[in-house]
Amino acid sequence: MPEAVQPSSGTNKPFPPTPKPFAPEDEAALREALKRCSPSAFESAVQFRKTGNAEHVPAVVIGVIERFVEPDLRTKLKDADDDLRLIEDLGIDSLTMMEIVILVEDVLQMTINNDELRNLRTVGDVKTFIDCKIRGLPLPKPTKFLPIEHIGAVMPIQPPFLFLNEASVSSTAANGKYKITGQEFFLQGHFKDNPVMPASIMLEALGQLAVLYLLEGHIPEPGKTVNPAQIFFTGCEGVRAHRQCKPGDILTLSIKPKRNKMPLATFEGSIRVGTEKAVIAEEISLIFGYADAVNQPVPLNGATAESGVNGAAASIPAADSPPLRVAINA
Amino acid sequence: MCSTNRMPRVFITGLGFVTSIGNDAATVTRNLRELRHGFELYPPFQKPDIPCKVVGTVKDFNTDSPDPEDWTFPLRYKIKRELLRSMAPNGLFAHCAMLQAVEDARLADPDISHPLTGLYAASGGSPFLTHWHHERLLKVGVMRCSPLGIVAAIVGTLNFNLVAAFKIRGASCGFSSACASSAHALGFAFDDIALGRQQRMFVIGAEDGNVDAILPFAGMRTLSLQTDPNIASRPFDAARDGFVGAGGATVVVLESEDEVARRGVKPYAELLGWGQASDGYNVAISHPEGSGSTAAMLNALRASRVEPEQVDYVNAHATSTLIGDVSEARSLRAVFKNAATRPAVSSTKALTGHGLSLAGAQETGFCALALREGFMPGNAHLTKVDPECEGIHILRATENTPPTIVIKNSSGFGGANVALVLKRVA
Numbered sequence: 001m002p003e004a005v006q007p008s009s010g011t012n013k014p015f016p017p018t019p020k021p022f023a024p025e026d027e028a029a030l031r032e033a034l035k036r037c038s039p040s041a042f043e044s045a046v047q048f049r050k051t052g053n054a055e056h057v058p059a060v061v062i063g064v065i066e067r068f069v070e071p072d073l074r075t076k077l078k079d080a081d082d083d084l085r086l087i088e089d090l091g092i093d094s095l096t097m098m099e100i101v102i103l104v105e106d107v108l109q110m111t112i113n114n115d116e117l118r119n120l121r122t123v124g125d126v127k128t129f130i131d132c133k134i135r136g137l138p139l140p141k142p143t144k145f146l147p148i149e150h151i152g153a154v155m156p157i158q159p160p161f162l163f164l165n166e167a168s169v170s171s172t173a174a175n176g177k178y179k180i181t182g183q184e185f186f187l188q189g190h191f192k193d194n195p196v197m198p199a200s201i202m203l204e205a206l207g208q209l210a211v212l213y214l215l216e217g218h219i220p221e222p223g224k225t226v227n228p229a230q231i232f233f234t235g236c237e238g239v240r241a242h243r244q245c246k247p248g249d250i251l252t253l254s255i256k257p258k259r260n261k262m263p264l265a266t267f268e269g270s271i272r273v274g275t276e277k278a279v280i281a282e283e284i285s286l287i288f289g290y291a292d293a294v295n296q297p298v299p300l301n302g303a304t305a306e307s308g309v310n311g312a313a314a315s316i317p318a319a320d321s322p323p324l325r326v327a328i329n330a
Numbered sequence: 331m332c333s334t335n336r337m338p339r340v341f342i343t344g345l346g347f348v349t350s351i352g353n354d355a356a357t358v359t360r361n362l363r364e365l366r367h368g369f370e371l372y373p374p375f376q377k378p379d380i381p382c383k384v385v386g387t388v389k390d391f392n393t394d395s396p397d398p399e400d401w402t403f404p405l406r407y408k409i410k411r412e413l414l415r416s417m418a419p420n421g422l423f424a425h426c427a428m429l430q431a432v433e434d435a436r437l438a439d440p441d442i443s444h445p446l447t448g449l450y451a452a453s454g455g456s457p458f459l460t461h462w463h464h465e466r467l468l469k470v471g472v473m474r475c476s477p478l479g480i481v482a483a484i485v486g487t488l489n490f491n492l493v494a495a496f497k498i499r500g501a502s503c504g505f506s507s508a509c510a511s512s513a514h515a516l517g518f519a520f521d522d523i524a525l526g527r528q529q530r531m532f533v534i535g536a537e538d539g540n541v542d543a544i545l546p547f548a549g550m551r552t553l554s555l556q557t558d559p560n561i562a563s564r565p566f567d568a569a570r571d572g573f574v575g576a577g578g579a580t581v582v583v584l585e586s587e588d589e590v591a592r593r594g595v596k597p598y599a600e601l602l603g604w605g606q607a608s609d610g611y612n613v614a615i616s617h618p619e620g621s622g623s624t625a626a627m628l629n630a631l632r633a634s635r636v637e638p639e640q641v642d643y644v645n646a647h648a649t650s651t652l653i654g655d656v657s658e659a660r661s662l663r664a665v666f667k668n669a670a671t672r673p674a675v676s677s678t679k680a681l682t683g684h685g686l687s688l689a690g691a692q693e694t695g696f697c698a699l700a701l702r703e704g705f706m707p708g709n710a711h712l713t714k715v716d717p718e719c720e721g722i723h724i725l726r727a728t729e730n731t732p733p734t735i736v737i738k739n740s741s742g743f744g745g746a747n748v749a750l751v752l753k754r755v756a
């Protein structure tokens with residue numbers, strides 16, 4: 001199970017408390033509501049409503065999302081990994097997201113608050129979110145998308161030695177991108193007349209992503225916050241470089257936490273360029289320390305779930321515009 | 331820019347139609363010439379408690395469901411769900427008419443989505459969807475209501491949808507003066523081009539034409555109660571008993587003379603100018619002497635530098651109501667004082683019914699067809715002219731005489747009157 005934050009409201013009761021008997025008219029209403037979804041979505045919804053078994057939920061959710069995606073993009077959903085992004089990859093805007101939510105609410109007989117939706121960015125976010133709602137589990141910390149301004153503001157590492165252009169961080173993983181510009185100072189000498197990104201720097205970039213995870217994705221002990229000044233590299237194992245990376249290449253970095261107990265955090269990491277494997281690190285270990293959390297003023301926009309781990313981060317405007325705030329120009 | 335300091339001339343360069351008498355310019359032209367109407371017994375009205383029976387229906391479209399994904403329309407129009415979901419039926423009609431007009435005017439995407447291309451639209455919104463969404467709100471609660479219910483239903487739905495769908499970047503606005511709405515939109519679009527603010531304007535009128543849009547007029551006792559579609563709408567006839575409701579859409583493309591020259595297109599007609607005036611009389615009843623309509627025509631003629639004697643044809647507003655037709659006949663006698671040179675007059679609502687907000691744009695489109703094709707449509711279904719309407723030259727049949735100068739009249743609730751002056755392009 002992903003680590004979790006407590007939802008802002010304490011009303012997240014398991015559903016259904018006791019399954020209601022599923023009447024024939026319910027089935028007819030369900031059929032009508034899902035008439036433009038795949039038969040399997042309908043079947044799964046029937047099963048869920050009859051048994052309350054949450055394992056039918058992903059099929060319903062995917063079926064509902066599929067119904068609102070333009071036909072030529074639907075193939076992406078067929079073998080979707082959970083990182084498939086709703087807006088960027090599937091063309092779902094905030095209004096369509098609301099249509100999806102209304103139909104899911106109707107079909108699964110649940111209520112979803114706007115605040116809870118604001119950070120659902122990927123198919124995986126949606127599936128996990130609905131699953132937690134159904135099971136009455138605390139909601140997972142949503143994926144945060146961090147642009148360079150945000151990264152620069154929270155990281156103890158700074159240019160010219162910062163090798164992340166953008167990143168997304170959840171409680172279970174962090175992903176980042178870095179484009180090799182060719183202007184990096186060390187490329188002048190590595191190698192002579194042949195600029196190649198040093199493998200040690202690529203490992204450094206993975207380490208930096210792990211630092212960002214600790215600051216933005218890791219859930220500290222209550223009342224504590226990870227101290228950015230106390231995170232250091234301590235070791236790595238199973239590192240292999242598979243590909244030379246040169247100016248113009250875009251490194252896609254990802255790390256996943258394996259064990260995480262103060263003062264030691266262990267990750268596995270990899271770097272790809274496009275679909276090609278560039279670097280694998282079976283294990284990267286950092287040590288870190290906590291500081292006392294400073295009481296933060298509650299943001300005026302009411303985004304209480306963003307538990308601002310770092311003092312600097314709180315002063316940065318939310319980088320990701322809330323996907324569900326519709327511009328009302330009325 | 332214009333070569334001299336005078337105001338740029340304005341031309342009609344494209345048309346699109348979804349009307350009760352045809353869903354393309356060729357069909358509409360044929361039905362105008364041959365005086366074939368678009369009326370039928372409207373199935374939802376065939377109930378004992380509904381007094382009116384006949385409607386000018388849009389064919390080949392089915393928008394009976396409140397869910398746009400249930401709608402059917404001709405296959406040649408491809409519309410994504412993303413666009414369809416926020417439309418009212420009048421939005422669908424207008425979108426299809428827009429596609430026709432864009433093709434007809436031979437406009438490319440950069441011309442359409444351009445800072446100097448604007449869009450003015452007029453519809454009464456969608457009482458049908460307002461009703462449906464509100465009922466749903468009361469039944470299932472506001473949080474289960476479609477997030478797009480508002481933009482699909484309220485007045486302005488037409489411009490919201492079309493501006494977004496066609497990526498319009500110039501002026502955009504909706505007009506609401508009831509049955510004069512789209513004529514007003516044409517007038518102000520003319521001004522925008524004449525003043526150099528825009529070089530091209532799409533002007534759209536559209537209405538749902540369904541139960542919720544039409545039936546409330548029965549409460550005003552303004553609808554014809556005729557059960558025979560062949561005689562239900564008969565403007566200026568002594569036996570007329572009210573108007574016949576209709577839906578659909580018309581798009582008129584206006585362009586500056588420089589754009590016409592640059593693109594090398596042949597316009598339908600020139601829009602010389604326009605005028606408006608109000609009755610200052612009653613919220614719903616037209617002035618008995620047609621004072622506002624008279625003033626609107628005189629203003630339009632003056633702005634267009636045209637003498638009344640030069641006018642060949644007037645496409646009347648006349649909706650087939652008892653009071654309105656008489657008011658307009660009186661105003662026509664007042665404007666065209668010389669009985670010997672009075673222009674030919676007809677109301678094409680005898681064929682189409684009354685499209686409310688749609689009427690002005692639709693009938694301006696008809697005038698553009700008449701000017702290009704060289705005919706004047708007759709006033710159908712006229713058996714005996716109402717004595718109060720005598721003295722004007724009502725065409726009993728279509729005349730294949732090319733008119734040179736044409737006036738289009740429109741009047742709406744509150745006593746709003748608009749007159750547009752059009753000229754044949756040599």
